Amino acid sequence: MPRPRTFDEQDVVDRAMELFWTKGYEGTSVTDLTAELGVHPGSLYRTFGDKHGLFLAALAHYRDSKARTLAPALLAGGPVLPRIRAVLLGWIEVAAEQDAPRGCLIANAAGELLPGDPAVACSVHEVLTVVEDGFRQGLEAAVRTGEAAATLDVPAAAAMLTMLLEGLQVIVKADPDPRRLVAAVDTALLGLASAR
Amino acid sequence: MPRPRTFDEQDVVDRAMELFWTKGYEGTSVTDLTAELGVHPGSLYRTFGDKHGLFLAALAHYRDSKARTLAPALLAGGPVLPRIRAVLLGWIEVAAEQDAPRGCLIANAAGELLPGDPAVACSVHEVLTVVEDGFRQGLEAAVRTGEAAATLDVPAAAAMLTMLLEGLQVIVKADPDPRRLVAAVDTALLGLASAR
DNA sequence: GCCCAAATTGAACGCGCGCTCACAAACTTG
DNA sequence: CAAGTTTGTGAGCGCGCGTTCAATTTGGGC
Incomplete structure (x- = not known):
């Protein structure tokens, strides 16, 4: 019955996520969004309510397209601990390769909008829970x-790895030499192996 | 010869820091600043150049009044490792006690303004270096x-603790139960003690 | 006591922000 | 083909942002 959309909602959310990730929430104006996404403000507001709604959609998309991939990546078979290491080092490598590392969308959102935005707080906590759960499964x-000691406090270690990952993402944004953090990651992982 | 200031510059920077810390950079308008600080926009702009300049002054003040206290706190005498633990747990406790934890000004600034603001990037890196150096001295x-194993890679461990601290500050802003992170911190500290 | 540099003040500047709406176009359904 | 509903579109809304400036006040140095 109705006229169909000329844009793919998922695709728009995905590219909006990239924009927010790179430029931040306030740093990304609605004009930026309409220009980069090729979507008229009117369409954008009828679809997502407002800029804040689009941002929440971007956070949810981040959860599904980024955070949820952690567990499968760790459980792909073979030793898990090297995979955990590879994940952390992967982010360091990403930061080292681009000259303007954008860190983690979740840490950025938390830094910019918390406290003071309950909906974002909820989304942030949700994504962090997914990440922590991925580490826990691994x-x-x-x-x-x-591979790991039977005496290991798994929930605590999972929370530690989440903290480490987010802290890494913060530091990497301002560090001229991110690769030096490899040794720091290894130090953190020392306590996890069973060979002590 | 000239007419003297009616406000104390250091005091203004200190209170501006508190505002930026709580509400973020974009979240704190010049109107907010003039209202809370009791300083006319004109005076503010002649003293600090612009809002951005005031923010940089606030970051420098954070470095001197917060980050620089870490080393003395760790080296105050007695065992160091419990002091490191106490520092980390202290931030958890602060977050647990207030219903709207504001985390760390540096992590917030990084999340909101990096990449894209070289001056802030420099200030952030500067503060993180001070923190890391504090841990290193400890x-x-x-x-x-x-107290710690002679084989400990001290620089790496110091970087790890900095990552842990910043990650902690990010997570705490969205976590309904910050105290659960105590066990996570303890897990991270396991690898530092010499009794292995 | 007068001078003058610097500080305070009131008022307002232009801009870009997030957002809205009336209207025309497009597609499905009967 | 006509009806009906939702979409894309152009233009522009009001607001609050960061910022500026002329006019006034202030107080130390000669």
């Missing part, structure tokens, strides 16, 4: 295979 | 007293 597998 | 002392 660590549980590592304990099962004897 | 760890060196710990190694000297045998």
Whole structure:
């Protein structure tokens, strides 16, 4: 019955996420969005309510397209601990390769909008929970295979890895030499292995 | 010869820091600043150049009044490792007690303004270096007293603790139960003690 | 006591922000 | 083909932002 959309909503959310990720929430104006996405303000507001709504959609998309991939990546088979290391080092490498590292969208959102934005606080917590859960699944597998010590406090270690990852993303944004953090990551991982 | 200031510049910077810390950079309007600080826009602009200049002054003040206290706190005498733990747990406690934790001004600034603001990037890196150096001094002392293993990679461990601290400050802003992170901090500290 | 440099003040500047709306176009359904 | 509903579009809304400036006040140095 109605006239169909001329744009793909998912695609728009994905590119909006990229913009917010790079330029921040306030740093990305509605004019920026309409220009880069090729979507008229009117369409954007009928679809997402307002700029804030689009941002929440971007955060949800980040959760599904980024955070949710952690667990599968860790459980892809073989030793888990090296995979955890590879994930952390991967972010360092990303930061080292681009001259303007944008860190983590979640850490950026938290830094910019919290406290003071309950909806964003909820989304941020949601994504962090997904990440932490990914680490937890990986660590549980590592304990099962004897890769990690049976005495390891898995939930605590998962939370630690999440903290480490987010802290890494913060530091990397201002560090002229991100690769020096590899040794720091390794130090943090020392306590996880069973060979102590 | 000239007419003297009616406000104390240091005091204004201190209160501006508090405002930026709580509400963020974009979230704090010049109107907010003039209202809360009791300083006319004209005076503010002649003293600090512009809003951005005032923000940089606030970051420098954060470095001197917060970050620089880390080393003395760790080296105040007695075992260092419990002091490191106390510092990290202190931030958790602060977050747990107030219902709207504001995290760390540096992590907030990085999240909001990086990449894209070279001056802020420089200030952020500067503060993080001070923090990391504080941890390094503490760890060196710990190694000297045998509290930490002689084989500990001190610079790497210092960087790890900085990452942990910043990550902690990010997570705490969205976490309904910050105190659960105590166990995570303890897990991270496991690898530092010499009793392995 | 007068001078003058610097500080305070009131008022307002232009700009870009997030956002809205009336109107025309497009597609499905009967 | 006509009806009906939702879409894209052009133009512009009011607001608050960061910022500026002429006029006035202030107080130390000669």
